Amino acid sequence: MAKILLVEDDRVMALTIITAMEGQQHTVEHVVEGKEALMMLMLTSYDLVILDWALPDLQGIDVLAQMRQRRDSTPVIMLTARELEQDKERGLDAGADDYVTKPFSLKELAARVRALLRRSSGNATNLITAGLLSLDMQTHELRKEDVRIALLPMEFALIEFLMRNPGEVFSADALLERVWHSHSESSVEAVRTCIKRLRQKLDSEDTPVSQSVIETIPKVGYRLRA
DSSP: OOEEEEEOSOHHHHHHHHHHHHHTTOEEEEESSHHHHHHHHHHSOOSEEEEESOOSSSOHHHHHHHHHHTTOOOOEEEEESOOOHHHHHHHHHHTOSEEEESSOOHHHHHHHHHHHHHHHHTTSOSEEEETTEEEETTTTEEEETTEEEOOOHHHHHHHHHHHHSTTOOBOHHHHIIIIIOOTTTOOHHHHHHHHHHHHHHHSOTTOOGGGOSEEEETTTEEEEOO
């Protein structure tokens, strides 16, 4: 389960890629312009970027160059119709981790994403942080400040997802689909119960629900306070 930034101005292609990546249980945020991508990368941490070369404002390769200049090491897959060897060389030299030419197979793209995520995970920290929370992916240990919090498996899966997407709002149905992966095996009530248990573990006894680490957005869903 990875958080991916897709930078692609062709909305039909973008929707196709988003559908394919979400089918692999990844979360995808989509932007059209290079400047917007650079802003998003300053505000949010991503596991991987899928970057089109031809964008309305900046060239994808210029976005990539700016990322690397500011020491952003997020893995990047470059998408482009440019097939010449010198273009591939230019993209890789600019800092791309992989280079996929259009048209391409969605299965191949998904496989390249998986391979790059595996490769980068070996170099990346095992620690996810959000606010006062830290989650060690190797030991499966959650801490709030310096206090260790014991978690059941689904509690771990849910808090991991929320910590990878701090401040974003998800309905109970969306959490059921993204975390439980199956509507048939569980229900929305299972999501609500899991959130209730997490709140009991994360919040102090006198914390009102309105100030919970996991915030309820009325008639919309839930989000982790960033």
